[in-house]
Every structure is written in structure tokens, then in C-alpha cells.
Amino acid sequence: MSALDSYRMRLKRKKYRIRAFRKRRELKVVADRTGAIKRGHLLAFTTLRNERVRLPYFLDYYRKAGVRHFFMVDNASDDGSREYLADQEDVSLWTTEASYRRARFGVDWLNWLALRHAHGHWALTVDVDEFLVYPFCDTRPINALTDWLDGSGLRSFSAMLLDMYPKGPIDAQTYAEGQDPFEIASWFDSGNYMISRNDRFQNLWIQGGPRARAFFADAPTNAPSLNKIPLVKWDRAYCYVNSTHMLLPRGLNLTYDEEGGEKTCGALLHAKFLNTFIDKTEEEITRREHFAGSREYLAYHAVLKEQPDLWTKWSEQYINWRQLEILGLISKGNWA
Amino acid sequence: MxxxxxxxxxxxxxxxxxxxxxxxxxxxxxxxxxxxxxxxxxxxxxxxxxxxxxxxxxxxxxxxxxxxxxxxxxxxxxxxxxxxxxxxxxxxxxxxxxxxxxxxxxxxxxxxxxxxxxxxxxxxxxxxxxxxxxxxxxxxxxxxxxxxxxxxxxxxxxxxxxxxxxxxxxxxxxxxxxxxxxxxxxxxxxxxxxxxxxxxxxxxxxxxxxxxxxxxxxxxxxxxxxxxxxxxxxxxxxxxxxxxxxxxxxxxxxxxxxxxxxxxxxxxxxxxxxxxxxxxxxxxxxxxxNAEPRPGRIDRMFANAGERRVLGRPGLYMQGRFPRNDRENGRTAGPYSVFEGFGELFVDFDTWLARVTGHRVHKHLYAPERAELAGGEQVYNGALTDSAALRDYNPCAFLTNLIWTTRGERQCFMFGPRDNQFPAGFMAADPNAQISVIAGAWAIPLHRSGLPRELMRKEAARLQRIEAGHLELLRARWVKARVRIWTLADFVEAPMEKLQDVLDEIVPLQGRRMTEVPRMADLGGFGRFLQDLKNDGMNLHLPGDFPADDFPEGPPRTMPYLVKQAE
CATH class of the missing domain: 3.90.550 (Spore Coat Polysaccharide Biosynthesis Protein SpsA; Chain A)
Incomplete structure (x- = not known):
């Protein structure tokens, strides 16, 4: 990396931070409970739109895992999400009618909130359909992980997106409020992921899984990125560049070992493929507020009409993190 | 006290x-x-x-x-x-x-x-x-x-x-x-x-x-x-x-x-x-x-963790382990065999090989139309699919994924100049690969393809050029795979001996000879076909020297020495 390159990255980082600062005006506060945050609290950051039915389980899952405060940006929900969240004691809520796309898919909003509130805290940035699993998550809370990361001098933790799907048509079973989504979407692809290194930002680019196989088999380049770095010991100088796929400064993206060893990493179980997905797809292709003109949703729409079954006889049914570790999707690294 | x-x-x-x-x-x-x-x-x-x-x-x-x-x-x-x-x-x-x-x-x-x-x-x-x-x-x-x-x-x-x-x-x-x-x-x-x-x-x-x-x-x-x-x-x-x-x-x-x-x-x-x-x-x-302290089990647990952090699992590529070239500590998770020209020379070679060795045998995994997975499957271990586009998007990942998800079961597959050549270099540098080549065997299906003569010559030239490049690669000094190369002419001289050498490495037969032999493709008129290509002006060298009138008394259905071997 030349000095010029590093300087360009620095400018880019500043640009994103200024952007986040400008976009702060789009956020209207609904409930600000940030006064309750204490040193060492684990914070979660989320944007959402019309996810009312998912919220109770989402909050419950992360409360149990040790999240102490939720920062949520509601992008013009009209299904009661806002009212529900405003009543939660550990949620600080902002709302906005502004364009999700022009806020770089919510990244600017969350960068701003993190800049303001997360300095010195471990920050977990997840969508309402993303559920973090990591080594020993059945016996150790996230704080055990972050304490260990602190002790090892690590600032970021990667957790790739693992798309989960049901057996049979996606809308065959109806997700009920409060239900564990993985009772329905309990299957995943275990070994068809493709990785390359992004030299510019030094992160890994992971694609594959059921979405690449079912929706993008003819255009794999367009298959969604699955690499994510959702857990970061936040500093006000940091920013997410593109969703939670990568960060600046680039050193935060080096969550993998290049000498043959394994670094500790987890997975975000992705409960996207529930019955709610069908309506979401319909809505998103008219709103066009998602990445690349919602091309992802257009691809889904084209295939969904045929009522596809993502399940194959080689799909794995989710059991626990140990299974993911044996399959080589996550690693304990040297955390024992 | x-x-x-x-x-x-x-x-x-x-x-x-x-x-x-x-x-x-x-x-x-x-x-x-x-x-x-x-x-x-x-x-x-x-x-x-x-x-x-x-x-x-x-x-x-x-x-x-x-x-x-x-x-x-x-x-x-x-x-x-x-x-x-x-x-x-x-x-x-x-x-x-x-x-x-x-x-x-x-x-x-x-x-x-x-x-x-x-x-x-x-x-x-x-x-x-x-x-x-x-x-x-x-x-x-x-x-x-x-x-x-x-x-x-x-x-x-x-x-x-x-x-x-x-x-x-x-x-x-x-x-x-x-x-x-x-x-x-x-x-x-x-x-x-x-x-x-x-x-x-x-x-x-x-x-x-x-x-x-x-x-x-x-x-x-x-x-x-x-x-x-x-x-x-x-x-x-x-x-x-x-x-x-x-x-x-x-x-x-x-x-x-x-x-x-x-x-x-x-x-x-x-x-x-x-x-x-x-x-x-x-x-x-x-x-x-009142026992003596025995920290052994805990020592072992931590030693394992340390090893995982430093060496990792060989052949695994994932979000926490993406080794640079030559730092892999095992490019692939286990040994596998690549057969080039065998599928062309023998009839139903893949089924025969699967039966004899008990390993998993695929046809041409890198065929241009689709990944020809064993049993004609469309989806395979790890939910790998037969889509050529997905495979060719990252051909080496396709191979490393396949070898990783089938750990404990040796994979064999056919390869040839018609296939995507991209992973060849990766395999050549992999000590887990056993690569056996019958050079020029691609001419056999071409011989029976019934293409017009002009097209046939062009295709022959194309395949020969690709294979020549491939053989040069396999002969490079840095190659770590176990490589064997014969010309087609050489191989048919004593096919069973050569096949036996390859198989001895992957199925320990304990000195036993094969009891069942594969059937060789019909080579009647093949020597003439090669000579015709040469007569058309092509510099055909890879299949080796085939007499233009190989079988003067008419094409035998099976080679006589194969029958002998079978007894």
C-alpha cells in the first residue's frame, strides 16, 4: 500500500463521516434513552422498515446474549414497529421519512449514531433478521467474547451471513410473532461459498449459498455479499463503508489469517426466507430503495413466481455452533 | 500450621x-x-x-x-x-x-x-x-x-x-x-x-x-x-x-x-x-x-486451540482462514485423483473405476456445459451445484469446496483439454493431487464425432494446443502433484500395467491384480484417422506414433491382452 493510497483511504473515511454528520438531520428522535448507557455496555445498531412481527424475538434474542442498549432507526414504518419500539425500555429510537438508498442503505444513519454514542463501546450492527452465533454462544454471553477480544488486542469480529431457509415453498409456513424463525427456516448450505480478497479495502468478499445457487446461477458476480463484520470496538474515527461488509480504517477488515491459521469468527444466521419475504419482495421492487436498483429483489421476484424450494437433499439442518465449526463455516480460533 | x-x-x-x-x-x-x-x-x-x-x-x-x-x-x-x-x-x-x-x-x-x-x-x-x-x-x-x-x-x-x-x-x-x-x-x-x-x-x-x-x-x-x-x-x-x-x-x-x-x-x-x-x-x-494434580486434559485443549490458530485445518478456506498462495498448509483437505484421457480411451471408465476402487468418481467436473458430478447429480455435498457459470466464477473454490465437504472420501474426476483449464495450475502445485495423463486421447471421441473434416482438423488443433500447454505446466519444476504422462500410443502398448500403477497408489490392493478390467474403446481405423489429419497438414504429435494401418486384419472389439489379464 503506497502512502498515497493510504491517504486516499483517509479522505474517503473523512468523506463518509461528514456524510454521516450531514445525514443526522434526517433523523427525528422518538425516544432517547441513551442516558442509561454505562461504561462497558454492549450496544446494538439497527435500521428497519415494517418489521413489527419480527421485533419481539429479535429484542429477546439479543437481550439474552448481553446487548444492553438498542439504537434503532425506523425508516417510515406503518405497521406499528415504531410504536412498539418506542415502548421498549432499552431502545433509543429515531425515525426518518428520507430515502434509504440515499442514506447509502442506512449506513449513514447508523454511522452517525455510532459516532455520537458508541465511542469506546463494543457495537453490534445487525438487521432484524440477522442473529449472531459465535463459538460457545450457548454457554458464554457476547461480553465474554468481547472481553476476550479486548484481551487479545482485537477490535473487530467477523460473522458471515448464513442464509437459512425452510424445507418446501418459502411461504408454506407462517411466521408467528415471538417465534424462533429457525424453527421454520432451519436449513442452510454448508459448503458452496466462494471467497476472494478485496485488495482495496483488504476485506474478504464471500458469495455463494442458496441465493447464489437459486437466484444468481447465471450471473454469479451479482450474487449478494455474505461477508460481514458486525461486531466492532467502536471508535468515533471508524465508519462502515458498505453495509457491514467492510469498514474504514482498513485494518478493521483483517479478520482472517493469511498464514494458514484460523481466526475466531462467527456467523449471522439470516432469517430472510420466511413467508414475509414474498411481500417484502413485492414492496421492494416498486420502492427501488435497495442496492443496484433492487436488482437482488428483481432476481428474487423472477424466481419466486415459480414457488421455488431452496431445499436440497444436501442441505444441512441447523443444530448449534459446534456443527458450524465442524463444517468449517465458523472457527473457535484460539479461544478455548 | x-x-x-x-x-x-x-x-x-x-x-x-x-x-x-x-x-x-x-x-x-x-x-x-x-x-x-x-x-x-x-x-x-x-x-x-x-x-x-x-x-x-x-x-x-x-x-x-x-x-x-x-x-x-x-x-x-x-x-x-x-x-x-x-x-x-x-x-x-x-x-x-x-x-x-x-x-x-x-x-x-x-x-x-x-x-x-x-x-x-x-x-x-x-x-x-x-x-x-x-x-x-x-x-x-x-x-x-x-x-x-x-x-x-x-x-x-x-x-x-x-x-x-x-x-x-x-x-x-x-x-x-x-x-x-x-x-x-x-x-x-x-x-x-x-x-x-x-x-x-x-x-x-x-x-x-x-x-x-x-x-x-x-x-x-x-x-x-x-x-x-x-x-x-x-x-x-x-x-x-x-x-x-x-x-x-x-x-x-x-x-x-x-x-x-x-x-x-x-x-x-x-x-x-x-x-x-x-x-x-x-x-x-x-x-x-487427595489426588495429584493432572492438568493433562486442559493442556491438550489449549494445545489444540493454539494449533488451530497457527496451522488451521488444511484445505479449509473460510472467513477466518484465507491463506495466501503457498501459505495454505494443505491446498486441499485430502488426496484426490485426476484422470486425463482415460474416459476417452475406455468405455464407461468412471463406473468401472468407482466399482474397483470404491471412491467417488465424477466425469468431467470442468466440462464446458456443466459440472458432471458423480451419478449425474445436479446438487452435491455442501450444496454444490452442477452450474458451469457458478463453478467457473471461482473454479479453484469449486475444487477446494468439493474436497473439503467430502473429507474422508477420495474424489476422482476426469479432466481434459475441452474443460476449463483454470484450476490446472492450482492442482499441479497441490501435493494432494494425483494427475495421470494419456496425451492425445481426446482424438478418440473426435474420430467418431462425424464432424466435417475441416472442422475436425480445427478442433484437433485446438485441443492439441491446449493439451500441449497443459503438459508443459505439469512438467514445470514447481509441480507438487504426483504426475504421470503417457502418449496414447505408449499407453495402449501395455494399458493394464500402467493403470495398475495408478491404482496401486489410491487403493492398496496388497499386490493383488485387478480382477475386472475396463473395456477399451473401439480403435478401429483410428490410426488411419490420425494419418488423415497429418495428411491435411496438421502437426499432430501428442497421441504418439500410431501405425496408419494399426489393425490390418480388421478392428478387434477388445484387445487380446486385456482378455488374458482378466483371467
């Missing part, structure tokens, strides 16, 4: 207080030293937590205990002086930290020590023989000066070390000290500790050790050799370090492992491991075993 504990604390004071209370209530004196960095209010709280215990003392003044500095030894010495002066009953002194947790009842430890009244439990390894520390310098710890903090003034530290090395500014080790290293956590007998503290030369030694690097791992470890009559060179505290020198941490899920280890003390414990603290801070006589 009892054991006294010196407790060095700097964080998680609540837990330290809890442990101190436990020992004090069990009748053991405790002397606590808290780091100067501990705030006054936190210190006051700690004192309140042990208020009313008449066998707890605090060391004043508090010292700075930065890692790797004299402060820790100084604090230990002051605490030891307090302990020996105030508690004449104490026969052994145990040095522990605030993140230590006793695993066995105090009575057991007392009984254990009472049986060994003169023994000093301290890991003490001479630097001459053993590499004790991880990556840190050994002898130089004792011969250089370290006035700058490694943590806060790293650059000054490194530079000062470099300057001393350059100008050979070595300090003398005071006589009669022989440098020894070992774990910081010890348990010394009163006699030995008194001798160390009251040594007439102590001031000289202290002055020397003040500038030694990480003296807490060498001060007592070296001095004990001067004064002890019986050194048991091991620590009673179970404490392990990872490859980066960070101590491993224990959590609630280690409960059973710790219980079965029969160690007296463990560190570090995660401060929020509630189950560990509530389970072990009891002097329940029922758990008494």
Missing part, C-alpha cells in the same frame, strides 16, 4: 475480595496488594468487602504493577515480609492473583503441603537448556537493561535493545546467580522465603533484577535455586498461555474440566463466570480426593 496467601490484584476487585474472604474464613491469612492504578474509591470498597476479617492485611504503600516491570516483584516482596512478620503460623506462602480461583478445598491444600513441609513449588527452568518463554528473548532478559516500558514506550524499548545489541553493552549477572525462568505463580516454604528475604546480598540482587526484563518470571525462580533444599519445579496454579503470550481464560463451560484436573488453583477466570465461582468457593469435604 497453615498456608498464607499473597493476593496481587488490579482488576475485578469484587472477585478478588470474594476469594480473599473464602481463604480468610477458612483460617488462612491473606495479604493483599492492590495496584496503584486502582482508584481510591474502588480500593476503599475492596477494604470494606473484607472488613472484620482479622487475618487479612493490605500492603502499603501500593505500587505500580505494570506488566513486565519490577513493581510486581516489589509488591510481592513487601507482601511476603508482612506475611512472615505477622503470621508465625504460616508454613507455606502461596502467591496468587485476583483472577485466580482455588479449585480444591483449603484443607486439601493444607494437607498436601503438610506432607511436603520443605518442598518449594515453583517452576524454575534454567535458560541454558529450555526455551521456556514464547518468542521472548531468554538470555538477553538477564544481560541487557530495560529502562523503558514495553507497553507504553515500545519504540524506545526496541531501540534501546537494538543499541545494546549493536554495541555489545552487556551487564554482568551477579555471582552466584544462575538465571532461571518460570511461571510467576509459586508456593514457597517459610524457610526458603525467609532465606530469600534475609539474604545479606539481597540489596545487590534487587538492584540487578530491577532492570531485568519481566523479573516476576525470574526473580524468585533464580533465587530459589540458592536457598531451597527441595525445589519441585512446577506451579500448583494451572495457568496456560497462547501463542501470543496471553493467558487462556476459563469460563463456566470449563467447570467439569477444571474439576477433573485436580489442580489446586487456576487462572485466569473470567470475572463473570458465576458458576465457576459458586461451584469452587466451597470447602465441601465431599469433593476431597
Amino acid at each position: 497453615t498456608v498464607g496467601f499473597i493476593l496481587l490484584v488490579h482488576t475485578a476487585l469484587d472477585r478478588a475480595a470474594q476469594v480473599a474472604r473464602h481463604w480468610a474464613l477458612s483460617g488462612c491469612p491473606v495479604v493483599i496488594h492492590a495496584d496503584r492504578k486502582v482508584t481510591r474509591s474502588a480500593y476503599a470498597k475492596l477494604q470494606r468487602r473484607v472488613k472484620g476479617m482479622d487475618n487479612v492485611r493490605f500492603v502499603t504503600p501500593r505500587r505500580h504493577c505494570a506488566w513486565g516491570t519490577w513493581g510486581i516483584v516489589g509488591a510481592t516482596l513487601s507482601a511476603a515480609e508482612t506475611m512472615l512478620a505477622e503470621y508465625p503460623d504460616v508454613r507455606h506462602v502461596y502467591l496468587a492473583s485476583g483472577s485466580c480461583l482455588p479449585l480444591r478445598p483449603v484443607q486439601e491444600l493444607e494437607a498436601y503441603l503438610a506432607e511436603r513441609p520443605r518442598t518449594d513449588f515453583i517452576e524454575s527452568v534454567t535458560i541454558e537448556d529450555v526455551a521456556w518463554s514464547k518468542g521472548g528473548f531468554e538470555r538477553e532478559r538477564f544481560t541487557l537493561r530495560f529502562p523503558f516500558s514495553w507497553k507504553s514506550h515500545r519504540e524506545l524499548f526496541d531501540r534501546w535493545v537494538a543499541i545494546q545489541r549493536r554495541f555489545k553493552l552487556h551487564r554482568a549477572i551477579p555471582d552466584p546467580i544462575v538465571p532461571h525462568l518460570g511461571s510467576q505463580w509459586w508456593c514457597l516454604s517459610r524457610a526458603t522465603l525467609t532465606a530469600i528475604l534475609e539474604d545479606p546480598n539481597r540489596e545487590r540482587y534487587d538492584r540487578y533484577f530491577r532492570r531485568v526484563w519481566i523479573p516476576d518470571e525470574s526473580y524468585f525462580q533464580s533465587l530459589v535455586r540458592l536457598h531451597s533444599t527441595s525445589v519441585e519445579s512446577r506451579s500448583l496454579t494451572l495457568s496456560k498461555f497462547d501463542s501470543q503470550g496471553k493467558p487462556y481464560v476459563f469460563y463456566d463451560d470449563h467447570l467439569q474440566l477444571l474439576r477433573r484436573s485436580d489442580c489446586f488453583m487456576a487462572r485466569k477466570i473470567w470475572p463473570h463466570a458465576d458458576r465457576l465461582y459458586s461451584a469452587f468457593l466451597s470447602n465441601d469435604p465431599n469433593v476431597t480426593k
Whole structure:
């Protein structure tokens, strides 16, 4: 990396931070409970739109895992999400009618909130359909992980997106409020992921899984990125560049070992493929507020009409993190 | 007659207080030293937590205990002086930290020590023989000066070390000290500790050790050799370090492992491991075993973790492990075989091979139309699909994924010049690959393709060019695969011998010959076909020299020697 390159990255980082600062005006506060945050609290950051039915389980899952405060940006929900969240004691809520796309898919909003509130805290940035699993998550809370990361001098933790799907048509079973989504979407692809290194930002680019196989088999380049770095010991100088796929400064993206060893990493179980997905797809292709003109949703729409079954006889049914570790999707690294 | 504990604390004071209370209530004196960095209010709280215990003392003044500095030894010495002066009953002194947790009842430890009244439990390894520390310098710890903090003034530290090395500014080790290293956590007998503290030369030694690097791992470890009559060179505290020198941490899920280890003390414990603290801070006589500590299982667990971090699982590419070229420690997860030209020369070679070897045999995995997975499957292990576009998006990942997800089952597949050539270089440099080539065999299906002659010649030229490049690659010096190359003409001279060589490597037949042989494709008129291509002006060289009229008495359906072999 030349000095010029590093300087360009620095400018880019500043640009994103200024952007986040400008976009702060789009956020209207609904409930600000940030006064309750204490040193060492684990914070979660989320944007959402019309996810009312998912919220109770989402909050419950992360409360149990040790999240102490939720920062949520509601992008013009009209299904009661806002009212529900405003009543939660550990949620600080902002709302906005502004364009999700022009806020770089919510990244600017969350960068701003993190800049303001997360300095010195471990920050977990997840969508309402993303559920973090990591080594020993059945016996150790996230704080055990972050304490260990602190002790090892690590600032970021990667957790790739693992798309989960049901057996049979996606809308065959109806997700009920409060239900564990993985009772329905309990299957995943275990070994068809493709990785390359992004030299510019030094992160890994992971694609594959059921979405690449079912929706993008003819255009794999367009298959969604699955690499994510959702857990970061936040500093006000940091920013997410593109969703939670990568960060600046680039050193935060080096969550993998290049000498043959394994670094500790987890997975975000992705409960996207529930019955709610069908309506979401319909809505998103008219709103066009998602990445690349919602091309992802257009691809889904084209295939969904045929009522596809993502399940194959080689799909794995989710059991626990140990299974993911044996399959080589996550690693304990040297955390024992 | 009892054991006294010196407790060095700097964080998680609540837990330290809890442990101190436990020992004090069990009748053991405790002397606590808290780091100067501990705030006054936190210190006051700690004192309140042990208020009313008449066998707890605090060391004043508090010292700075930065890692790797004299402060820790100084604090230990002051605490030891307090302990020996105030508690004449104490026969052994145990040095522990605030993140230590006793695993066995105090009575057991007392009984254990009472049986060994003169023994000093301290890991003490001479630097001459053993590499004790991880990556840190050994002898130089004792011969250089370290006035700058490694943590806060790293650059000054490194530079000062470099300057001393350059100008050979070595300090003398005071006589009669022989440098020894070992774990910081010890348990010394009163006699030995008194001798160390009251040594007439102590001031000289202290002055020397003040500038030694990480003296807490060498001060007592070296001095004990001067004064002890019986050194048991091991620590009673179970404490392990990872490859980066960070101590491993224990959590609630280690409960059973710790219980079965029969160690007296463990560190570090995660401060929020509630189950560990509530389970072990009891002097329940029922758990008494009077066993010798056996940390073996825990050692193995941590050794595995260290290995995973440094070497990883061979052939695995994932978000936490993406080795650079040639740093893979195994490009693929297991051995596999690549057959080139066999599928063309033999009829149904793949089914035959699967039957004979019991391995998984695919047709052309890199065929332009689709990945021809075994059994014509559309989806395979790991949910790999037969889509050519997905495969060609990252052809090497397709291979490494296949080999990884089918671990324990050898994969064989056909390969040839019609296929995507991209992964060839990757396979050639992979010691797990066994590549066997019958050069020019692609001409056989071409011969029977019925293409117009002009097109046929063009296709032959194309395939020959690709294969020639491929063979050049396989003959490169850096190739690590097990490579065999024959021309087609060579191979059909004695096909079974050659096939046997290949198979012997992948199925140990224990000297048995194959009982079932594959059927060779009909080569009638093949020699003529090759000659015709040459007559059309093509420089056809890869298949080797086939006589233009190979089988003058008409095409045999099977080669005669194959029949013989079959009997």
C-alpha cells in the first residue's frame, strides 16, 4: 500500500463521516434513552422498515446474549414497529421519512449514531433478521467474547451471513410473532461459498449459498455479499463503508489469517426466507430503495413466481455452533 | 500450621475480595496488594468487602504493577515480609492473583503441603537448556537493561535493545546467580522465603533484577535455586498461555474440566463466570480426593486451540482462514485423483473405476456445459451445484469446496483439454493431487464425432494446443502433484500395467491384480484417422506414433491382452 493510497483511504473515511454528520438531520428522535448507557455496555445498531412481527424475538434474542442498549432507526414504518419500539425500555429510537438508498442503505444513519454514542463501546450492527452465533454462544454471553477480544488486542469480529431457509415453498409456513424463525427456516448450505480478497479495502468478499445457487446461477458476480463484520470496538474515527461488509480504517477488515491459521469468527444466521419475504419482495421492487436498483429483489421476484424450494437433499439442518465449526463455516480460533 | 496467601490484584476487585474472604474464613491469612492504578474509591470498597476479617492485611504503600516491570516483584516482596512478620503460623506462602480461583478445598491444600513441609513449588527452568518463554528473548532478559516500558514506550524499548545489541553493552549477572525462568505463580516454604528475604546480598540482587526484563518470571525462580533444599519445579496454579503470550481464560463451560484436573488453583477466570465461582468457593469435604494434580486434559485443549490458530485445518478456506498462495498448509483437505484421457480411451471408465476402487468418481467436473458430478447429480455435498457459470466464477473454490465437504472420501474426476483449464495450475502445485495423463486421447471421441473434416482438423488443433500447454505446466519444476504422462500410443502398448500403477497408489490392493478390467474403446481405423489429419497438414504429435494401418486384419472389439489379464 503506497502512502498515497493510504491517504486516499483517509479522505474517503473523512468523506463518509461528514456524510454521516450531514445525514443526522434526517433523523427525528422518538425516544432517547441513551442516558442509561454505562461504561462497558454492549450496544446494538439497527435500521428497519415494517418489521413489527419480527421485533419481539429479535429484542429477546439479543437481550439474552448481553446487548444492553438498542439504537434503532425506523425508516417510515406503518405497521406499528415504531410504536412498539418506542415502548421498549432499552431502545433509543429515531425515525426518518428520507430515502434509504440515499442514506447509502442506512449506513449513514447508523454511522452517525455510532459516532455520537458508541465511542469506546463494543457495537453490534445487525438487521432484524440477522442473529449472531459465535463459538460457545450457548454457554458464554457476547461480553465474554468481547472481553476476550479486548484481551487479545482485537477490535473487530467477523460473522458471515448464513442464509437459512425452510424445507418446501418459502411461504408454506407462517411466521408467528415471538417465534424462533429457525424453527421454520432451519436449513442452510454448508459448503458452496466462494471467497476472494478485496485488495482495496483488504476485506474478504464471500458469495455463494442458496441465493447464489437459486437466484444468481447465471450471473454469479451479482450474487449478494455474505461477508460481514458486525461486531466492532467502536471508535468515533471508524465508519462502515458498505453495509457491514467492510469498514474504514482498513485494518478493521483483517479478520482472517493469511498464514494458514484460523481466526475466531462467527456467523449471522439470516432469517430472510420466511413467508414475509414474498411481500417484502413485492414492496421492494416498486420502492427501488435497495442496492443496484433492487436488482437482488428483481432476481428474487423472477424466481419466486415459480414457488421455488431452496431445499436440497444436501442441505444441512441447523443444530448449534459446534456443527458450524465442524463444517468449517465458523472457527473457535484460539479461544478455548 | 497453615498456608498464607499473597493476593496481587488490579482488576475485578469484587472477585478478588470474594476469594480473599473464602481463604480468610477458612483460617488462612491473606495479604493483599492492590495496584496503584486502582482508584481510591474502588480500593476503599475492596477494604470494606473484607472488613472484620482479622487475618487479612493490605500492603502499603501500593505500587505500580505494570506488566513486565519490577513493581510486581516489589509488591510481592513487601507482601511476603508482612506475611512472615505477622503470621508465625504460616508454613507455606502461596502467591496468587485476583483472577485466580482455588479449585480444591483449603484443607486439601493444607494437607498436601503438610506432607511436603520443605518442598518449594515453583517452576524454575534454567535458560541454558529450555526455551521456556514464547518468542521472548531468554538470555538477553538477564544481560541487557530495560529502562523503558514495553507497553507504553515500545519504540524506545526496541531501540534501546537494538543499541545494546549493536554495541555489545552487556551487564554482568551477579555471582552466584544462575538465571532461571518460570511461571510467576509459586508456593514457597517459610524457610526458603525467609532465606530469600534475609539474604545479606539481597540489596545487590534487587538492584540487578530491577532492570531485568519481566523479573516476576525470574526473580524468585533464580533465587530459589540458592536457598531451597527441595525445589519441585512446577506451579500448583494451572495457568496456560497462547501463542501470543496471553493467558487462556476459563469460563463456566470449563467447570467439569477444571474439576477433573485436580489442580489446586487456576487462572485466569473470567470475572463473570458465576458458576465457576459458586461451584469452587466451597470447602465441601465431599469433593476431597487427595489426588495429584493432572492438568493433562486442559493442556491438550489449549494445545489444540493454539494449533488451530497457527496451522488451521488444511484445505479449509473460510472467513477466518484465507491463506495466501503457498501459505495454505494443505491446498486441499485430502488426496484426490485426476484422470486425463482415460474416459476417452475406455468405455464407461468412471463406473468401472468407482466399482474397483470404491471412491467417488465424477466425469468431467470442468466440462464446458456443466459440472458432471458423480451419478449425474445436479446438487452435491455442501450444496454444490452442477452450474458451469457458478463453478467457473471461482473454479479453484469449486475444487477446494468439493474436497473439503467430502473429507474422508477420495474424489476422482476426469479432466481434459475441452474443460476449463483454470484450476490446472492450482492442482499441479497441490501435493494432494494425483494427475495421470494419456496425451492425445481426446482424438478418440473426435474420430467418431462425424464432424466435417475441416472442422475436425480445427478442433484437433485446438485441443492439441491446449493439451500441449497443459503438459508443459505439469512438467514445470514447481509441480507438487504426483504426475504421470503417457502418449496414447505408449499407453495402449501395455494399458493394464500402467493403470495398475495408478491404482496401486489410491487403493492398496496388497499386490493383488485387478480382477475386472475396463473395456477399451473401439480403435478401429483410428490410426488411419490420425494419418488423415497429418495428411491435411496438421502437426499432430501428442497421441504418439500410431501405425496408419494399426489393425490390418480388421478392428478387434477388445484387445487380446486385456482378455488374458482378466483371467
